[in-house]
Amino acid sequence: MFGKKRPTPQIDKDQLELIENAQKRIRQKKGLYIHFVIFLLGAVFLIIANTVLGIGKEVTFFGKEWFLYAILAWSFFFVYHLITVFVTHKFMGKAWEKEQLEKLVAKQQVRIEALKSTLDKEEKLIVKSEVFKSEQKVKEAISTGNQELTVIVAAAENDAIGKGNKLIWHLSDDLKRFKSLTNGHHIIMGRKTFESFPKPLPNRTHVVITRQTDYKAPEGVILVNSLEEAIEASKSDVQPYIIGGGEIYKQAMAVADKIELTRVHESFDADTFFPEVDTSIWKETAHKFHNKDDKHDYEFTFLTYERK
Structure with missing residues (x-):
C-alpha cells in the first residue's frame, strides 16, 4: 500500500563474504582470459613484426633473435597469472589462511596455558614461603620467651x-x-x-x-x-x-x-x-x-x- 516501505533484504556477514569472494574469483578468471587473448595477439604481432616486416631482424642475444626472448617473457607472465588464479588460490586461499590462523592461535593458547601453570606454581611457592617465614618468626618468639x-x-x-x-x-x-x-x-x-x-x-x-x-x-x-x-x-x-x-x-x-x-x-x-x-x-x-x-x-x- 501507499506509504509502506518495502523491506530491504538482509545479507548476513558470511553470505556477503562468500559473494565478495566469488566476485573476486570471477574478476581473476576474466583477467586471465584477457591476458591469454593479449598473449596470443602479442605473440602473433611479434612473429609478424620479425618474420614479415623484418623489424629488428639483425638484433640477436646470445645467437638467438630478440623476439624469441620477448615471447618467453610474455609466456612467463602468462604462466605466473595462471598459477596465481588456479594453483596459489587453491592452496593458499581463504581456507589455507584460516587453517594457518587456527594453528597460530592454538600454539599461542598452549604457550598461555604453560605460562599460567608456571605462574600458579610460583604463586603457591611464594605463599608457602610466606607462611613458612611467619611460622618461623612465631617459633622464634616462643623460644626466646621460654x-x-x-x-x-x-x-x-x-x-x-x-x-x-x-x-x-x-x-x-x-x-x-x-x-x-x-x-x-x-x-x-x-x-x-x-x-x-x-x-x-x-x-x-x-x-x-x-x-x-x-x-x-x-x-x-x-x-x-x-x-x-x-x-x-x-x-x-x-x-x-x-x-x-x-x-x-x-x-x-x-x-x-x-x-x-x-x-x-x-x-x-x-x-x-x-x-x-x-x-x-x-x-x-x-x-x-x-x-x-x-x-x-x-x-x-x-x-x-x-x-x-
Whole structure:
C-alpha cells in the first residue's frame, strides 16, 4: 500500500563474504582470459613484426633473435597469472589462511596455558614461603620467651566449635576447667571471639588480634595485628593460651606446644571449626571422660595433647 516501505533484504556477514569472494574469483578468471587473448595477439604481432616486416631482424642475444626472448617473457607472465588464479588460490586461499590462523592461535593458547601453570606454581611457592617465614618468626618468639604456648578449645566430634560467633553448648565443668587453666595468664584471641564476651574476663590479660587500625577496646586489652605480635606481647607469661576463633586456631596449630581439648561427643551444625588433630604430630598425654548429667546435656572428654 501507499506509504509502506518495502523491506530491504538482509545479507548476513558470511553470505556477503562468500559473494565478495566469488566476485573476486570471477574478476581473476576474466583477467586471465584477457591476458591469454593479449598473449596470443602479442605473440602473433611479434612473429609478424620479425618474420614479415623484418623489424629488428639483425638484433640477436646470445645467437638467438630478440623476439624469441620477448615471447618467453610474455609466456612467463602468462604462466605466473595462471598459477596465481588456479594453483596459489587453491592452496593458499581463504581456507589455507584460516587453517594457518587456527594453528597460530592454538600454539599461542598452549604457550598461555604453560605460562599460567608456571605462574600458579610460583604463586603457591611464594605463599608457602610466606607462611613458612611467619611460622618461623612465631617459633622464634616462643623460644626466646621460654614459653609453652597452649591452645584451649571445646570441639564436637565433627570439630564444630561455634555458630554465629556463639558456643553451641553449655557445659558447666568445661567452663570451670577453662577458668582454672587460663586464670592469671594471657589469653590470645581474634576480634570476633573477644566481641562474643559480654565484658573482658577477670584476672586475665586479653591480647586481641585485629586488622582494624582504628579498633577501640577497653583499657588493659592489648591490640595486635598478628599471632606473632600476640605471642611477643605475651612474652612475660610462661604459658599463654590461645582461645579462638577458627582462623587463629589454624595458625596456632603450627606453633603451639600443647592442646587442651574438650571433645564433646556429638556432632553439630556450625560455621566455625577446629583443625583436625594430627596424631602423627600430637601425642595424647591426659584423658578424662565425663558422663551426661543434669548439668551437662552431652558426654565429653577432657584431652591433653603435647607435640611429639
